[in-house]
Amino acid sequence: MATTLVDRHNLKHHQLKDTPKGISKAEGWRRRGPLLPALVFTIIVTQLPFLVTIWYSLRNWNLLRPDGNKFTGLQNYADIFLDSTFRSSAVNSIVITLGCVFLAMVLGIIFALLLDRKFRGQGVVRTMLITPFLIMPVAGATLWSVSMLNPSFGLVNWVISLVGIPPVDWTAQHPIVSILMALVWQWTPFTMLLVLAGLQSQPKDVLEAAQIDGAGWTKTFLWVTLPALRRYIELGVLLGTIYVVNTFDQIYLMTAGGPGTASANLPFYIYQRAFLGFDIGQAAAMGVVVVIATIIIATFALRLIFRSFDTKD
Amino acid sequence: MTTTLTRPAVPKSAERKSREARRRFSGSAATTLTWLLAFVFFAPVIWLVMTAFKQESVAASNPPVFFFVPTLDQFAAVLGNGAGAYFLNSLIATGVSTVFVVLLAVPAAYAVSIRPVKKTQDVLFFFISTKMLPVVAVIMPIYVIAGQIKALDNIWTLVVLYTAMNLPIAVWMMRSFFQEVPSEVLEAAAMDGAGLIKTLRTILMPMVTPGLAATALICVIFAWNEFFFALNLTAANAATVPVFLVSQMTSEGLFLAKLSAASVLASLPVVIAGWVAQKQLVRGLSMGAVK
Numbered sequence: 335m336a337t338t339l340v341d342r343h344n345l346k347h348h349q350l351k352d353t354p355k356g357i358s359k360a361e362g363w364r365r366r367g368p369l370l371p372a373l374v375f376t377i378i379v380t381q382l383p384f385l386v387t388i389w390y391s392l393r394n395w396n397l398l399r400p401d402g403n404k405f406t407g408l409q410n411y412a413d414i415f416l417d418s419t420f421r422s423s424a425v426n427s428i429v430i431t432l433g434c435v436f437l438a439m440v441l442g443i444i445f446a447l448l449l450d451r452k453f454r455g456q457g458v459v460r461t462m463l464i465t466p467f468l469i470m471p472v473a474g475a476t477l478w479s480v481s482m483l484n485p486s487f488g489l490v491n492w493v494i495s496l497v498g499i500p501p502v503d504w505t506a507q508h509p510i511v512s513i514l515m516a517l518v519w520q521w522t523p524f525t526m527l528l529v530l531a532g533l534q535s536q537p538k539d540v541l542e543a544a545q546i547d548g549a550g551w552t553k554t555f556l557w558v559t560l561p562a563l564r565r566y567i568e569l570g571v572l573l574g575t576i577y578v579v580n581t582f583d584q585i586y587l588m589t590a591g592g593p594g595t596a597s598a599n600l601p602f603y604i605y606q607r608a609f610l611g612f613d614i615g616q617a618a619a620m621g622v623v624v625v626i627a628t629i630i631i632a633t634f635a636l637r638l639i640f641r642s643f644d645t646k647d
Numbered sequence: 648m649t650t651t652l653t654r655p656a657v658p659k660s661a662e663r664k665s666r667e668a669r670r671r672f673s674g675s676a677a678t679t680l681t682w683l684l685a686f687v688f689f690a691p692v693i694w695l696v697m698t699a700f701k702q703e704s705v706a707a708s709n710p711p712v713f714f715f716v717p718t719l720d721q722f723a724a725v726l727g728n729g730a731g732a733y734f735l736n737s738l739i740a741t742g743v744s745t746v747f748v749v750l751l752a753v754p755a756a757y758a759v760s761i762r763p764v765k766k767t768q769d770v771l772f773f774f775i776s777t778k779m780l781p782v783v784a785v786i787m788p789i790y791v792i793a794g795q796i797k798a799l800d801n802i803w804t805l806v807v808l809y810t811a812m813n814l815p816i817a818v819w820m821m822r823s824f825f826q827e828v829p830s831e832v833l834e835a836a837a838m839d840g841a842g843l844i845k846t847l848r849t850i851l852m853p854m855v856t857p858g859l860a861a862t863a864l865i866c867v868i869f870a871w872n873e874f875f876f877a878l879n880l881t882a883a884n885a886a887t888v889p890v891f892l893v894s895q896m897t898s899e900g901l902f903l904a905k906l907s908a909a910s911v912l913a914s915l916p917v918v919i920a921g922w923v924a925q926k927q928l929v930r931g932l933s934m935g936a937v938k
Contacts, residue, residue, distance in 0.1 A: 362764070362765065364843075365758060365762050365763065365764045365765075366758065366764050367754075367758070367843075368754030368755060368757050368758040368843060369754070369755045369758035369759065369764055369770065371751050371754065371755070372751040372752060372754070372755035372814055372818060373755065373770070373773075375751060375810070375811065375814070376773075376774065376777060376811060376814055376815070379807060379808065379810075379811035380777045380780065380785065380811055381777075382788075383785035383788040383789050383792070384780065384784060384785050384788075386788035386791075386792070387784055387785060387787060387788055390787060390788065444684075445684065445685075445688075448677060448680065448681040448684065449681070451674070451677065451678075453674070453677075453678040453681065454678065455682070459681055459682065459685045460925070461922055461925070462685045462686075462688070462689040462692075463685055463688060463689070464921065464922075464925065464928065465689060465692050465918060465921075465922075466688070466689075466691070466692065467921070468868070468914065468917050468918040468920075468921035468922070469692065469695075469910075469914045469917075469918065470871070470872045470888070470889060470892070470910070470913050470914045470917065471872055471874065471889075472872070472874050472889040472892050472893060472913075473695075473892060473909075473910035473911075473913055473914050476892065476893075476896065476906055476910065477691055477694075477695050477907075477910060478691070480896075480903055480906065481691070481694055481695060481698055481903065481907065482691055482694070486709050487706075487707050487708060487709040487711065489690075489691075489694055489711055492709070492710055492711050495710075519688070519691065522688070524932055527928060527929040527932065528929065528932070528933055528937060530929070531929050531933075531937045531938070532937075566937065569933055569936055569937070573932070573933065573934070576778055576779055579781070580781055580782055580783075582782075582783075582874070582875050583874045583875070583889075586874075586878075587893065587896075600781070600783070601781055601782070601783045601875075604781075604783040604784075605783055605786070605875075605879075608783075608786065608787050608790075609879060614787055614791075617783075617787060618784075618787055621781065621783055621784030621785070621787070622784065624781050624783070624784060625780055625781065625784045628779055628780065628781060629776075632776060632779045635779075
């Protein structure tokens with residue numbers, strides 16, 4: 335299977351060939367035509383609501399207080415910076431996202447290396463390993479919080495009891511660890527598939543050459559395989575981060591952000607303020623702050639993405 | 648890359664034999680390890696399926712019961728509990744939004760690959776950036792506006808949102824498939840004077856059918872599994888399968904086996920689709936970057 339990071343040259347190639355500097359106005363619109371429906375639709379559905387969010391964030395508006403909804407300027411933003419739960423939720427967001435992406439990547443690399451060999455039942459094992467990604471996240475979250483991690487009849491406590499460890503009330507005592515278990519379980523197949531694609535694109539002659547040179551497995555891995563995998567790992571980390579940072583299902587179902595707010599991440603905390611506290615103004619301001627932070631981080635991330643898609647080796 | 652020392656590799660036959668044996672041993676050890684790890688990783692799925700076939704009292708027993716008389720009671724209970732309506736809603740939200748995504752994404756991808764607009768890079772940048780915006784930042788206006796136009800608890804609201812959610816991924820994916828079409832084919836079509844629709848219909852689409860299938864698969868997975876919008880924007884009429892699943896968790900009484908049966912039913916469509924289309928999965932998840 336010839337596996338390469340697509341595009342790299344393609345994009346440049348096409349652009350050089352197909353976008354002469356002075357295409358006529360009519361031709362320009364003819365080219366833009368097919369793009370417009372998707373573009374306009376995306377702008378209306380994703381960008382307009384955000385402008386409204388900015389508007390809400392400048393208002394003192396709590397659905398429970400009928401006298402509310404007046405303009406308050408930047409008061410909501412000032413409140414955020416005094417809100418220690420907002421800060422701890424931000425920290426949790428970072429811990430959960432980085433923790434999940436890192437652990438899923440390490441496990442994914444291990445699984446991919448083990449799968450990238452000919453052995454009996456290879457297809458079955460691969461099918462087993464990708465399944466957690468296909469299980470509905472809501473089902474996965476309840477599976478972990480109830481069937482696996484329940485303190486009295488959960489499977490995990492039974493397994494650790496076999497080696498004499500007393501039962502643990504996982505979601506109450508170690509909420510973030512519990513959430514990470516469910517998340518890493520769900521996302522490892524994703525990183526595994528990416529790394530596996532990278533491994534299978536490795537030219538076999540390079541590996542053979544390394545072996546003939548007497549390089550051991552560790553050396554071959556560190557000096558030949560890992561550098562060749564770099565782009566795939568980068569891509570997995572970036573896309574994984576995009577998906578995982580918005581995690582809501584697992585937190586809502588496993589810990590409800592608790593105990594207290596110990597395991598709330600930003601999406602969950604903002605949801606709580608909006609739909610349980612009905613504090614629209616405050617929640618909107620938090621949303622805006624998160625978006626600004628995301629834009630700053632994304633500017634760097636997007637540069638990396640384009641590098642993995644477009645640059646030549 | 649590597650330091651290539653020239654050392655002719657002609658080990659003596661005895662040495663070769665022992666090395667061969669060692670490799671075979673380490674090979675079978677690796678295979679055993681692989682199976683073991685796969686089993687541990689897959690165990691929660693096995694446990695989920697087993698629990699779905701138990702009676703409630705057996706499901707919540709300590710220590711866990713591994714051998715029992717399987718029963719279909721829980722599946723019957725779930726289906727008798729009005730699951731059908733939720734599945735129908737999920738089917739509509741997933742199916743219709745996927746069709747919309749394809750209809751919008753294919754021309755858009757054409758415009759950023761085959762005959763690119765001027766600012767192709769910026770357009771792609773914009774599409775992917777919408778995936779990075781946290782959904783929570785737009786949920787309040789969507790909720791308020793949907794309430795004002797009487798679109799709360801309406802399946803079409805979910806259709807629109809799921810279309811927007813998957814469109815950027817689909818544009819990126821279809822673009823990567825279009826770029827594999829050899830330019831000679833397109834030049835020939837242009838010579839024959841084929842317009843956009845004709846080129847798309849008769850030349851491009853047949854060539855990228857597998858790509859289209861991969862794109863649709865990814866859209867189906869994400870739409871079928873979506874929970875956040877469904878939780879906040881639907882109630883009795885338009886609630887989808889994930890919302891139904893959550894409703895199976897009651898505070899009183901035992902619900903574990905029934906919840907497991909519902910989980911199995913809810914996950915089954917996507918699990919089977921993903922198993923069948925494993926090859927397409929990786930390409931889709933990387934938005935077309937990895938073949």
